[in-house]
Amino acid sequence: MIVAVLWTLVAGCGGTSTPEQATNTPNTPTTRGTIGYSALTLTNPFFQEISANMREAAADAGYELLEVSADSDVKKQADQIDDFIVRGVSAIILNPADSQSIGPAIQKANAAGIPVFTNDIAYAGDAGQVISHIATDNLQGGRLAGEAMLELVGETGGKIAILNFPQVESCQLRVKGFLEIVDAHNTSGRGGRIEIVATLDGGGARDKGHDAARDAVQSNPDLAAIFAINDPSALGAYAALEAAGKHDQIKLIGFDGQTIGKQAIRDGKIYCDPIQFPDQIGKRTIEIVLQYFRGDEVPKEVLIPTKLYRQTDAAADPSLK
Amino acid sequence: MASQQDSRISGETEKRAAALRYSRWLQPFVRDYGMLFVLLGLIGLFSILTYTEQHPTGSDAGQQVARQIFQQQGAAARVLIVGRPTEEDVAFTTALADELRQLGATVLSVINGDPAAARGAILELSESGQQPTALAVNDVSSRWSVFAQFPTTRELPSFKPQSYYWPNFLKRSNLMGVANQTAVYAIIAIGMTLVILTGGIDLSVGSLVALASVVSALFLRDYQGGAAAGVSSVIGATLLGIVTCMVVGGFNGVMITMFRLPPFIVTLGVMLMASGLAFRLAAGASIPELPRAYFWLGGGTVSGIPNPILMMVLLYAVAYVLMSRTVFGRYVYAIGSNPEAARLSGVPITPCLIGVYMISGCLAGLGGIVLSSMLQAGDPKFGLMYELEVIASVVVGGTSLAGGRGKVLGTLIGAFIIAVIKNGMNLTNIDPFNQKIVLGAVLLIAVWLDTLKRGRWNTKSIR
The missing domain is CATH 3.40.50.2300 (Response regulator)
Incomplete structure (x- = not known):
C-alpha cells in the first residue's frame, strides 16, 4: 500500500515534467470526447432505455457516454456533476433529482463552460442555464388518457379516481391534460357526467398505488374507473382491485408503456396507456447535443408526443412475444 | 568472551527498548488510526487509475x-x-x-x-x-x-x-470537491460517534437534516421576506434550525434515559416524526425563496477554502479536545464500556446521555443548514438515508458499535475513505450498480480488518 502511495508521488511529479509533444493536429480528433449523464435512477427501466439509446447514439457520433445514477438524491447528483466537471466532459445531460435544488450544480457546470441538457425532468429554477430540454409531451399524454376515459365512461357517466404523484412536475402535467378533457366533456353536457370522487397520492409506485386504490374503493364502492399516472401505480391499483373483487367493474388507465404495463394491457388488466418513447428521448437528446456542437440553433424544448396503446396493439407487439 | 556476551545482551535490550517504544507510540496509533493507511492506499490507487491527459487553458x-x-x-x-x-x-x-x-x-x-x-x-x-x-x-x-x-x-x-x-483525482478542484462533499456527512458523524461511543445509535439524523433545512427556509420565506431577508434574519434562521434539531435530540435523550426505551426504537420513531413534520411544514415541496446571504455558509469560501471544509476541520478539532481532554469525554467512554461500572463510580449518566443526543441533533441540524445553503433551497427530501451513510463513516473509522471504543478523528478518516471511494469510482467510470456492491464490501472489510487487528493486540496485551 505504501508502495502504491510512493508510486503515485513519483508518477505525479513525473506528470508535470513530461508534457505531450506539440499538437498541430487536424480538425478531427479521433474521439470527440465524453458526455456525462446523471440519471434520476438507473433502477427504473425507463431511464435504462433512455440511457442505452443515448449511449448508442453517442458512440455513433464518436462520444463516450458516462452514466451515473443519482438515486433521486439531489446532493448525490450535485456531487456527480462536480465529478463530471473534474473529468472535463464535453457536455452534461441530467434528469434533475429536484427541479429547484439542482440549480447551484448547473451553475457550476455553466461556470466551467460545460453545456447542460436535461431530459424527461425539467429544471425549473432560473439561476442555472440549460441549453435544451427533451421530454415526453406529458400534457398531450394526459389529454389522450382523458379521451380514453371518455371511451369508457363518457356515455354513461360515473365516478372515477385519480392516482397522482404531485411531487413530480411531469405527473402534474399528465393530470392537468386529463382534467382538461374531462372538464370539457362535463361542460359540453354530452353523455353522462364524470365525477372525480378522489384524487390520491399513488407515489408513482406499486405499494403506494395499491394502498391508495384500496382506500378509494373502500370509500367509493361504485367507482367506474381509475387513472393512474404511471404503470407501477396502476399495477398496484390493479392488485388492490383484484383483492376487493372489483377488477371487472373498475377499469384502469395507466401511463408510460413500460414492458410490465404493456403486458398488463395485453392481459386486459389495464384498459390502455398513453405510451412514452424513451428510446426517442435518448436519441433526440444526443441529436440536440451534436446540433449544439455544430453551432446550429438549438430549440429550448423538444416535446415528444405519446401514443395510445391498446390491447390490439399489445396483441401485435413483437416485443411482448 | 565476556564482552561478546555483553554486546549480545545490550543488543537484546536495545531491541526490547525499540519494541517498547513501538508498542508505546506506534501501536496505539496504528490501533486507533490504522484506517489512515487504508485512506492513503486508496488515494494512491485512484491517483494511478485516474492518471490522464490534462488540457491546460488560461x-x-x-x-x-x-x-x-x-x-x-x-x-x-x-x-x-x-x-x-x-x-x-x-x-x-x-x-x-x-x-x-x-x-x-x-x-x-x-x-x-x-x-x-x-x-x-x-x-x-x-x-x-x-x-x-x-x-x-x-x-x-x-x-x-x-x-x-x-x-x-x-x-x-x-x-x-x-x-x-x-491524475484527475489529485487535481486541486477535485480534492476540494471531495472534502466539500464529505463535510456535511463528516459534521453529522461527530455527533454519531459520540452516540455510538455510549453504546447507542441515532437514526434520526437524516430526517433532522431535512427538518433543519425546512424550518430555517420557511422562517426566512414566511416571516423575513424570502429573498429580501437580511443578514441578521439569516443568522436567526440558522440558529432556529439548529436549535429545533437540538431540542429533538434532547427529546431522544429523555426518552432513552428517563423512559428507558432502546435508542434504536426511539430514534427510529423520531426519524419518522421529524421527516413527516418536515414534509408537512414544507407541504412536500422545496423552498427556494432564500436570500443570497443564506448561501454563504455552504457555498462561500474563506481565503480560497470552502466554508464547509473549514467548519468541518474546526468542529473536529473541538470534538478531539472534548473527547480526549475533558471530563465529559471520559464519561462518554465510561458509559459505553460499562454503564454499570460508570454508574457505580458516580458518572452522571442521564445528563451525559441527554447531552450526547442533543449534540448529535445539533450537529445534524447544522449539517442540514449547510446542505440547504449549498443547494440553495430547503427541502423535506434532503438527508434521505444519511443516517446509514454517517453510521458507515463512524464504523469504517474504527468505532465499535458495542460502544466504549473509538476515536473522533477515526470517524473523519472513515468519512473520507467512503468519499474517496465514491469519487474515485465516479472518476474511473465504474457502473453505478457495482458501486453499491463495492461500498458494501468496503464496509464489511473495514470492520473485519478492525476486529482482526484488535483481536491480535488484545491477546498480546493479555499475555
Missing part, C-alpha cells in the same frame, strides 16, 4: 499557443481564436491575441462563446473574404464539430496548448 497556455503559431507561420499568420465564455478561456484567448499582436501577426477574430457564436464568426469572415491561416483553440473548442462545417476552417491547421499528464 493565459500561460494562450501565450504558448501564440508563440507556436508564430514559429510556424511568422508575421504572415492570420489567426482565428476560439474559446468558451468562461473566465479561464477568456484569459486564454486574451493572452493569445495580445501575444500574437505583439509578435506582429494578425488576429482576425476572437470568439468567447458557444459553437453557435463560432459559426457566426466563421460566416462573417468568409463573407468579408478574409481567409485565416491558423485556428487557435484549446482542447474543448478543438472538439467542436462546427469547424468541419465550413470550407474556411475545415482544412485550417489548428493549434492548441500542449497537454500534460496528471
